[in-house]
Amino acid sequence: MHDPYSEGMSTSETRAASGLALVFAFRMLGMFMVLPVLATYGMDLQGATPALIGLAIGAYGLTQAVLQIPFGMISDRIGRLPVIYFGLLIFAAGAVLAATADTIWGVIAGRVLQGAGAISAAVMALLSDLTREQHRTKAMAMIGMSIGVSFAVAMVVGPLLTSAVGLSGLFWVTGGMAVLGILVVAVLPRAPAHIRHRESGVARQALGSTLRHPDLLRLDFSIFALHAVLMASFVALPLALVNEAALPKEEHWWVYLTALVVGFFGMVPFIIYGEKKRQMRRIVLGAVAVLVLSELFLWWFGDRLWSLVGGMIVFFIAFNLLEASLPSLISKVAPAGGKGTAMGIYSTSQFLGSGLGGVLGGWLYQQGGLGLVFAGCAALCALWLAVTWSMREPPYVTGLRLPLSAGAARNPVLTEQMLAVPGVSDAVVIIEEAAAYVKVDLKALDRAALDHLVA
Incomplete structure (x- = not known):
């Protein structure tokens, strides 16, 4: 076949x-x-x-x-x-x-x-x-x-x-x-x-249910907080390198290069562990806790070059880990046929976090200097940890869109039949698209039975 x-x-x-x-x-x-x-x-x-x-x-x-x-x-x-x-x-x-x-x-x-x-x-x-x-x-x-x-x-x-x-x-x-x-x-x-x-x-019909979905809302708050902390930190970090570490601004590039490269390779083992062992909840909560600690470290010890570099490396390990993990969690958690809408709200939350984070970072710096920015970021990350603590382990599923034959589209019990296929956890039929959306566990899916139904 x-x-x-x-x-x-x-x-x-x-x-x-x-x-x-x-x-x-x-x-x-x-x-x-x-x-x-x-x-x-x-x-x-x-x-x-x-x-x-x-x-x-x-x-x-x-x-x-x-x-x-x-x-x-x-x-x-x-x-x-x-x-x-x-x-x-x-x-x-x-x-x-x-x-x-x-x-x-x-x-x-x-x-x-x-x-x-x-x-x-x-x-x-x-x-x-x-x-x-x-x-x-x-x-x-x-x-x-x-x-x-x-x-x-x-x-x-x-x-x-x-x-x-x-x-x-x-x-x-x-x-x-x-x-x-x-x-x-x-x-x-x-x-x-x-x-x-x-x-x-984004599908208008899915907006209401997406905005009421508790697990999706936790992920939306997560990306909001992540990018708010990133923007607020970048009000403070360049100034800390100049004012505290006496590093000329023309030389800042090597600090960011070091932090990003080590941060990228540092996150890879955790991503592999979370996906292979199906422990993404533990990985996400651990990364948020590390962000809290990195901001506290920068607050307490961010007055020397190597402590700033060390704090930024730890920050970027956690940041890169979350930046890579959260979109995949949205895909897992969103109901069948709801991923586009969930990603639209998620992206809006991300940009809102970027905007408000920059404003918050600048205001905190003006009120109390570098220390207050890092303390404020640590507080936001602690709130984020509290919000996400009750998140459930996400389902380890993949979303598929399956075009329907004319006969399958007319089948009034197609949704129930798809849900009965081993490995299918959620399904919805959209008649006007002549398509079905399903969430499947690829390790357990009977693909032949699913293809037979939609054909």
Whole structure:
């Protein structure tokens, strides 16, 4: 029997996935490169205060949080490409506004405008249009990897680039990256049709139940807190390296490179253990506890270079672990046909955390200096630990979307029959899509019986 899941990605699918991953990388580089430099170089701007620097760091997240889901829904109506082009042009315009500003308010306005180019949901929807079902998880993993790599590159390249061309030059480079993103989108394969896909897009019908799901809400709070702590810490860490450790800002790149590389390799064994042994709850709670300890360590001992480097390494082991684990937990916990909606709310929570974290970090620094920022981050992580303590071990399942034959779509008891197949834990039939969404344990699934039902 021919198994389409054994086929490799086609040339056009590979082009689409790698091209859209590149668009994400360009955009995220533009967002993240200012993180390690804004607190140090931004203080030279007219009117700059620590609180306003914090607002400039997090401002993009506020508009991104508000506009991401609406832009995704608009792309369902008018098409993906117009929304993506428009979003990248707005991002470029925000970069130009920030590059030409000589006041902190001009940079804040530019960052707000950059965030208004909220194309994440539209890009993921286009990816669904351009890839077949059996390769979609692989294509989405390519995008996830591009985001992680762009964050690491931004932490190192940001300080090096800013020391060479200044803060204004850095914003001009991010504007150029948005233009490159437009050129990449222009040469992508064209989608034959828009696919309404509940695994990658937000469904209005699923919003209410998703917002009432306690385990999903815990994960939404988790990503909110993680990115709030990240942004608040990056108000304090560059200043601590300059003021406490006397490290020139041009040399900060090697600190971030060391912390990120060790942090990446340090998290890998824990990810493998959590997935293999099905102990992700223990891994997540442990990582949050480590974040609490790393922030306390930075608060108490963050007055010397090597203690700052050590604290950041521990911070990034826990951060990378959570950044990699939480999206996979969303996929496991979301009900059948609800992953796209759950991911939309999750991403909105992430950007909201980025925005409010920057504001909070700047305000705390202005009120009580570096120590208060790290203490505030430790307190937020302790609250996060309390919120997630009652989380249950997630189900170790995978979501599938199965196109239905005309006969299967007319079967009134198809859902019950699918639920009776060994390894299927949840199922929903969406008649208007002529598709079924199922959650399955691949180790126990009778795939032949499931394929027989939908065919």
